[in-house]
Amino acid sequence: MSELEILYKCDSPYIITFFSAFFVENRISICTEFMDGGSLDVYKRVPEHVLGRIAVAVVEGLTYLWSLKILHRDVKPSNMLVNTRGQVKLCDFGVSTQLVNSIAKTYVGTNAYMAPERISGEQYGIHADVWSVGISFMELALGMFPYPQVSYLPLQLLQCIVDEVSRRLMCFCI
Structure with missing residues (x-):
């Protein structure tokens, strides 16, 4: 399933809104809503009460995708957009996939945010x-x-995620 197909299919207040697409010089351009606050990767430490609102929006967006049997596969702060109205929306479905029997197996996405499996x-x-x-x-x-x-x-980073980080991150959860 392509990014364009996913954007066209999605209708959620937590997913970036798709307006149109067109070809220019054999390249497709996708028009989506403008999120004037940019992506969350440019913000430094986010206060807990704000992070809670962000979490609700991101989880709602992912839950919506999962209800359509779509796995995002590249969740990270740069794919979480905000606007000055306080809305948070997910974007960038370039490596998303349709889940078959709730399982996927290809290696795409941003390494540093990938799960050990x-x-x-x-x-x-x-x-x-x-x-x-x-x-x-x-x-x-x-x-x-x-x-x-x-x-x-x-x-080394990938090995750390698989071997060490999983154990260290568990300390935060206990």
Whole structure:
């Protein structure tokens, strides 16, 4: 399922609104609503009461996608948009997929936000999006990435997520 198909199909106040699409020089351009607050990756530490409102919108948006059997697969702060009316909406469905029997197995998305089972090449489903939401919310709450991404080479980061980070992040949950 393409990003265009997903945007056309979706009708939720928590998903970026699709207006039209057109071709220019053999490239497709997609017109969506303008979110004048930009993406959440540019904001530093988000206060808890604001993060709560963001969480509600993101979870509602994902729940809507999941009801259509769509897995986002690239949940991260840069794919969460805000506007000055206080709305939060999900965007960027370029690597989203239609779930078949609630399972997916391809390796796409942003590595740093991937669930351990995705990195390990195992089957995954909705819970992989939930992991990405958790990492995203931790980043927004802490004002920084929840594990030392900059000190790792890409393969070391992936190994850290699979082996070490899962155990360390559990400490936050207990």
